[in-house]
Amino acid sequence: MSQTENQPRIIVETGVDLRVAEIIEPVLGTMDYLLVRVRLLNQNGLTLQIMAERSDGTMTVEDCEAISMAISPVLDVDDPIDKAYHLEVSSPGIDRPMVRKSDFSRWQGHLVKFETSILIDNRKRFRGKIVETNDEGFTIERDQVAYGEAPSVTIPFTALSEAKLILTDDLIRDALRADKLAKAQAANQNGDDEE
Template identity: 25%
Template sequence: MDNLENLVKECGVELYDTEIANENGRAIYRVYITKNGGVSLDDCEKVSRLLSPIFDVTPPISGEYSLEVSSPGLERKLEKPKHFKSSIGELVKIKTAVLSVQGRLLDASDEAINLQTNDGKIQIDYVNIKKAKTYLEW
């Protein structure tokens, strides 16, 4: 992942996350990138052109797959402390083993997050988070 992070930086963007998906029996290796001001189609193409020949020699997963490069989107998964830190001020939905809560992300440390909910402020440790994502109110 560190090598991938450095390669992506060469294209002027940051690595947000990677995932392996299986759609219609096809394996897809997704690389999500971000940058201030938003990710353009050119950014995605640049990263794809850089990674494709490298992945031809050293595949990221075994077997046949397709490479997709995109932004994580407006509503995106939050898994790592850096994801939460870059989403401070945004609306988030959090699921733990015992509760589902939504609110505004006030801050994020390396161990926990603080949310402002309709019922007040709460702190949730990362180890307790089962699922988290940003969301938009329409």
Template identity: 35%
Template sequence: MAQQIKTAVEEMIAPFLEQEGFELVDIEYVKEGSNWFLRVFVDKEGGIDIDDCSRISEFLSEKLDEKDPIPTAYFLEVSSPGAERPLKKPHDFVRAIGKNVFITTYEPIGGAKEFEGKLLEYKEEHGVVVQVLNKKTEIPADKIASARMAILF
């Protein structure tokens, strides 16, 4: 059900976002405690501000009320993906080349399932190459469980 809701929301909002110059980064529909949350993460060149989030939220609220694809009560949140934005689409990975990332895998690669370092290469069909300290590690695309930008302290 969550995937169907995410797909329906994406179909509702994608044309508006594209027209307004925004990028849809991710959609989450999750239960936390007894509450459901529909979270829409949006970005644009130069970043988004509270007015952008408000405008997108108003547009989406109207569409959701009109089409009513979600059978339960929920909270709608529209926000920036933040500094540690997820890497999901090919262009997310391409844009992250040369930057610090955090990647988890479904199974160990060289004895590890977590890799934090600089993204050196990305090939959609093959995967990524990450430099962790002075060691380069190839991670096949089908082994990547999650990936996001990382801030090193």
């Protein structure tokens, strides 16, 4: 079991989104997927967007289909949404939401933008490169420093309300490299299983 698998999300939903997350997260767990985010959106009527991934960060179209087929009946039984909706299952993408402590260590060195629930250094919105992480929080080096602000700031995980990676060439390169490595490791494991 990887460190990510048993790590709870530090940023979670509210309202109906939270109810859906509570219903589907155990199902995803039994299938070895991690829930990233649930959002009920007013697009194409009503769309229930589920973001998930494997513990190694990969996600295929087949994975999305498997999740959709597994959670649809569960959502039909519990029926947390009282209107008709479209179900959309996807990967978190390269410029992904950051929802677990491990996301911050995994993507250390990359740009992130985020909001806090409380004022930190007289602001709630931040943007910068993740330079350090620990169990309590993470430190960023700001890419835009206003007069009188320190060039780096440490954010406790308990203060986060939303966080997302910023798409850069470096992020694309590292994400593609990580995906290629994960696929090679999966192929090696499958080859070992067949012997």
